[in-house]
Amino acid sequence: MKRPEGFDRTPPPPVAEPGEVETESAEPGEARSSRSKSKQPRASRVPPSRPAAPTPQPAFLDVPDTSADEARERARETRRAARRAAAERRAVERTEVRRFTRRTRHRRAGWITAGAIVVVLVGGVTLGVFSPLLSLQTISVQGTSRVDRGAVLTSLKGQVGKPLALIDFGAVKSDLSNFPLIESYVTETKPPHTLVIRITERQPIASVLVGKTYELVDPAGVIITTSTTQPADVPLVDVKGATLDGNVYRAAAEVLLSLPTSLRTTVKGVSASTADDVTLMLSTGEEVVWGSAEASTQKAELLTGLIKSHKATNPTQSVEYDVSAPDNGIIRTK
Template identity: 30%
Template sequence: MSGPAAGAKSPQAGGPRPPQPRRPGGRPPGPPPRGGLPRLRITLPERLPLRAVLIAVTALAVLVGGGSWAVYGSSWFRAERVTVGGTVQLTPAQVERAAGVPLGGALVSVDTGKARKRLLAALPRIKDAEVARSWPHTITVKVTERTASAVLRTGSRFTEVDRDGVRFATVDRAPRGVPLVQLTPDQSAGVQHFGTKRLLQAAIAVSADLPQSVHGKATAIRVRSYDGITVELTGGRDVLWGSAEQGARKAAVLSALMTARPHATHYDVSAPTAPAASGS
């Protein structure tokens, strides 16, 4: 019976492994990958030719320099005009002057944030503004103007006040359809507690809460106390509003009441759960 020579150790028994063939370059082949697919090795050159590196750096510098010159130094992207949108009472020329956008220089150099700040500081009628670049030659300005919810008499002139209580303009004539706030406070402890500023804010809130069908007919809002606000309407009519609280509910009740009693001269929604109308 033939077999391995006595004393010979097989690789399974822990004996020396037979020599393995070497690849060109001196490295023995690694174990075959799972799945039986050969491994691919891609060898990149360790160093690029110096000439290629210089050419790449030069090309990049030309691109960066050319782009910077095109944006900052050429006439391709100059700030040449300002366009204005959103004006109602203001004119585009007023807005453009207040923005103070420098023309003739690079469009990218225009500080849009500073232009917006100049607008808001110079024109209180502007509630908000957007200033942006419109390539290649334009700065666009879009403004949102404040809307008067009430006016205050200031001597022979009128001060417009928006729904936030901001006094933003003084005009010679009161805007049509905007009620005049008349502060005629009594000397009660409530008035001393709230002060005229709080009473004015309450009047502004009432004006903002009036139904659209009624707002244009309101001629004045008389304020005697915090819960003593009366709205005067055209045709000698009036509405006892009470306090500025529950404004939306009072507005809905007033609309329904005026529909049911269109010829009444006095409406009372100070207690919206128990409204009343009188006169004819």
Template identity: 35%
Template sequence: MPEVRRPPRPAARRDARPASGAPSRPQPPATPSTPRPRTGAVRVEAESEEVAQPWRRDTSRARATRTRTPAQPPAPRLGARLRRGASRGTEVAADQLGNVTLRLQARLKERAAAQRRLSALVWARRAGYVALVALLGWVVLASPVLALDPTQVEVTGYGTVVDAEDVEAVVAVHEGQSLATLASSRLADELREVPGVRDATVERIWPRGLLITLTSREPVAAVPNADGGYDLLDAEATRVGHADAAPEKLPVVQVPVGEGTQRILDSVLGVVNELPVKLRNRVQDVSASTEDTVTFVLRNGPEVKWGSAEDSRLKARVLQVLLESGEAKGATAIDVSAPTLPTVTTA
């Protein structure tokens, strides 16, 4: 191996200040001329140069560093960075928008499901109401729960002339009909058509009964008819019954037949109706040729000349006083047509 000669290290020189005192710029040391090294000693000589010339060592190291460092890609330009940032922001916004869209779709689905449940609940409730109304309608109109049962019908006020079988026949027509639809006024009108019924009231007794109150037409007189029997009349001259023989406790009215008979009959019945019950039961026969000549005969008593139907209550009171006094004993006739001046005729 050839011998490598190291160049001598130059001595450091002190900087001489100029006489004027101004600082002097340092001068680089003079580079001694060295012979060109051989090929084999290139590395050693380079190291010797670095030692001898330190300012070149740094430069050579920097050059070597730049030479050994791999090439770096050039920095992107501002426009490219902006486009890349915008693209990245667009991607982020798209992702966020996609998330919002998914959440909105989920919310809309939940709302639609809730709306469907609410709609189903509303229709179910409506169907329940319809079913309930239908059930109530069936119970009220068609079920036997409220059907009329004739055995649960109570009737009062038959009186003496109303036939119970006629009333039962009218009620039996409505058997099985619901009390809710039974027209009580119509049934009352049907009962008024029954002979002897003057008025009727009908009251429902839930769930299947009725309470019927009758006002009967009580006869106050008997009128002979063409068949040989007697028609029983009430105070309104309405025929309420028939009898083959003269009733014991009813006066027999004798009135002429022809025009004006109805007015005479109404006058006679008005007189009989004003009599007290106790006195009326004693009247045997009543006759009248006109409205002002009403006369009747008492059972086991005198004949009474009544006159017209005016002041009938006062006349009845005067007649009772005379009959209860001793003046009526043995009398054959009593005239009360002028109640303030009655007269008694004896035999």
């Protein structure tokens, strides 16, 4: 039979009053039916002093939370990777753009270069042609001995003040043609202000007796100077009344020009009635039958050999050399 609730429960121990000490029987097995309560003074019941326990701190101050730092670091790495990927993508795009536009860029660079060259050329030509910075101020004449240098400078005075690119060389040629002793000339412009003219004068090759006057002439028959006495350094040419601009004098002059210098200085006179019977008189007394001016170089070599051979065998004998046939020289005794 179930008992009513509470019959078998042990009653709770009584609560001790302040200042009372609960005493229990030390003997085991004794019933706790009797308890004595006694009151003692409060001071005798104070427990001995103990050191104060440290105040417990919150757990989050002792253990650092690294999850937030790791998340931020991962976010930074992600952003850096994204930036690197974007930079690589842009580099690839630029490479592809350059590859597909290479021909266009080369064509554009070619046009730009050509345009720059044209601009530079036009600017240089404009500066050289129209700028007074490159105007002619000095004329230098070189190579004159018989030609009057002062007269040449006076004749070219009209070119002074012109830009070097606008010098009228046709007018220069016309002015210099007034000096018959000028055989040829070369001009050179030296920026910024100088024109150099190098003159080659006509060199006399023979003298011709006209009346009682000896005219000193060059190979073209141009009279260089006149004299009342025969010049000693050039041979006297007798063309039997022919003019100096004819074939007879031209043949005689060609023969003289073909001679080596060592042999030409020994020629005292030249005579010719036609262009095919030129004859030389040497200062040693010998004569040379030359014939026409054809093959004059071979004839000159043949004459040199004949003279050397004759001088080696009989140097005192007066002879006549015939070189009219350049492949068969003849020595005739006078």
